[in-house]
Amino acid sequence: MSQEHTPGSPTGPTTASAEQLQERLDRTHRQLDALRQRSRQLEQQLQTAGTNNQRMARLLETTRNQMDQLRQALHADGQAPFTFGTVIGYREKHELVEGREIEATTGPGVDILHAGRKMRVSVSPLLDPAELRPGLEVLLNEHLAVVAVLPAESTGELARVKEVLPDGRLVILSRGEDERVVRLALGEGDVSVRVGDAVTVDLRTGTATEVVPLSEVEDVVLEETPDVSYADIGGLSEQIEQIRDAVELPFLHSDLYREHGLSAPKGILLYGPPGCGKTLIAKAVASSLQGGGAPGGHKNGEVAAPRSFFLNIKGPELLNKYVGETERHIRVIFSRARERASAGHPVVVFFDEMEALFRTRGTGVSSDVETTIVPQLLAEIDGVESLDNVIVIGASNREDMIDPAILRPGRLDVKIRVRRPGAAGAREILGIHLGGRLPLRADFVAEQGGHASAVQALVEAVVARLYPAESEPRLRLVHADGSRTDFAAADFISGAVLSNIVDRAKKSAIKEFLASDRRPDAKGLTEDQLLAAAEAELRDQEDLVNTVDPQEWARVLGAAPSPVVGVERLAGGPS
Incomplete structure (x- = not known):
């Protein structure tokens, strides 16, 4: 049978405890939240x-920096001012000479120039005395002691x-022709000083502090080693043989010359009509001295020549409106030549258009500058006699001047x-300009049986046109004495003229090829274009x-000295 719960049973208190625990748990959760x-x-x-805190730290750092700056500014404002001086020289400590000097003068010190006064002052022990070179600037404190070394001005x-x-001192020319002796105060690793160089000087302290590279002299002295050989010159075999006998033999066989009591020639004059190869010969001389003569190497027993130098003098740029400047440039040119020659290098000093500078004295129209330029050159050439490796070559088409x-x-x-090239010389020159890989018209090459035969045919065609069997005069000069001088085509020919003929034909060939829309059969040089x-x-x-003075042109052509009163074109020439 079932039992009924009564109010006094244990179930009631258990329920109440659970509710209390739940309430406590909820309160705990609320406290936790x-x-x-x-x-x-x-x-x-x-x-x-x-x-x-970070913002405050940055603010404090900024404030600290500003305080440091203010402190430094206050410190600097309270310092004594520094003055400048220029070093003349450092004096080492020396022993006292009794009865002749006081002890204060025996200590180390530096002589400076300060405010126009020469003074001897002390040096801070923090400085190295080796740094105190003449010409440098120094800082002086209020007691006039050197506290810092600055670069030179x-x-x-x-x-x-x-x-x-x-002894390293320099004799300089300043303010015109005022001569001074100064000390050289360059640092380690600086370039050496040569005669003619420009230097920065402090005349108060008597020091030269810097070599200034100016292009004034270098512009008129083109120093190069030419790559022209005798094989590049045509029609001048006789002249090349003469100049090789005059130049190469003394330089390449100096022992034989000394044994026979001969000396090398000091100078060579190349004269003749313009455009006939005088400059090319001079360049080939310098190249042959370096390469040992003829192309193809040295002969057995010959020693290879050292590097040669070719000083190509731009004559007109030597002229200067100031008195003595042109003569100074000439002295610098020969000084450069002596430097190279003293090292065993053959040096060729080449004056092109020599009559422009060294004309006969007393013939000038206005200033007669040649009265001082010519003696300067004579003195330099005579001074070259002590050198074994310098030769002067002059070129002119007016040797009479x-x-x-x-x-x-x-x-x-x-x-x-x-001289002007003859028919044989013209063949050599044209063969050089028409040789190589020059394109010729394909049908003409096929007709001649090969490229070499075609080149030879073109050369013969041009030579036959310029040097006909029966020479027909093209131009006549009428002189005041009634005489007449006739000139045929050959009298106008030179190496430059032959080169220009080939260049004209090349341009015509290019224009004709372009006009034909680049047809392959229209490419190359033809005989008609050359003629x-x-x-x-x-x-x-x-x-x-x-277009020029006929009298001057007559002298260049070698006509009679009588004045020219007229120029006639003859029937043999163009209409």
Whole structure:
């Protein structure tokens, strides 16, 4: 049978305890949530405080820096001012000489120039005395002691070096022709000083502090080693043989010359009409001295020559409106030549258009500058006699205008006339310009049986046009005495003219090829183009006689000295 629960049974208190525990649990959860919320609030406050701390730290750092700057500014404002001085020289400590000097003068010190006064002051022990080179600037404190070394001034007065003394001092020319002796105060690794160089000088302290590289002299002295050989020159075999005998033998066989008591010639004059190869011969001389003579190597027993130098003097740029400047440039040129020659290098000093500078004295129209330029060159050439590796080569097409003192034996010893090329010479020159890989018209090459035969046919065609069997005069000069001088086509020919004929024909071939829309059968040089170019070039040469002074042109052509009163074109020439 079932039992009924009564109010006094144990079930009632159990239910009440559970409700209390539940209520306590809920209260605990609410307290936990409140604590979590408080924790989040504290974290936010902590982050805010950290940010404020960082901002405060930056502010404090900025304030500290500003305070340091203010402190440094206050310290600098309270310092005594520094003054500048220029070093003259450092004096080492020395023993006292009793009865002649006081002890204060025996200590180490440096001589400076300060405010126009020469003073001897002390040096801070923190400085190395080796740094105190003449010409440098130094800082002086309020007691006039050297506390810092500064670089030398980068500006100053320019002077020219006239002579370098054995002890390293320089004789300079400043403010015109004022000569001074100064000390050289260059640092380690600086370039050496040569005669003619420009240097920055401090005339107060007597020091030269810097070599200034100016292009003034270098522009008129083109120093190069030419790559022209005798094989590149055609029609001048006789002149080349003469100049090789005059130049190569003394340089390449100096022992034999000394054994026979002979000396190398000091100078060579190449004269003749313009465009006939005088400059090319001079370049080939320098190249042969370096390469040992003829192309193809040295002969057995010959020693390879050292590197040679070719000083190509631009004559007109030597002229200067200031008195003495042109003579100074000439001195610098020969000084450069002596430097190279003293090292064992053959040096060729080449004066092109020599009559422009060294004409006969007393023939000038205005300033008669040659009265001082010619003696300067004579003195330099005579001074070259102590050197074994320098030769002067002059080129001119008006040798009658050069001062006779330059042309006498002992100065320009060898005189070689470069004549206009004859038919054989023209063949050589044209063969050089038409040889190689020059494209010729394909049908013409096939007709001649090969490229070499075609080139030879073109050469013969041009030579036959310029040097006909029966020479017909193209131009006549009428002289005041009634005499007449006739000129045929050959009288206008030179190596430059032949080169220009080939160049004209090449341009015509290119234009014809382009006009044909680049057809392969229209490419290359033809005989008609060469002959047309030859005729056009001859007309230009004849026109030169009318466009310039006929009398001067007659002298260049070698006509009679009588004045020219007229120029006639003959039937043999163009209409």
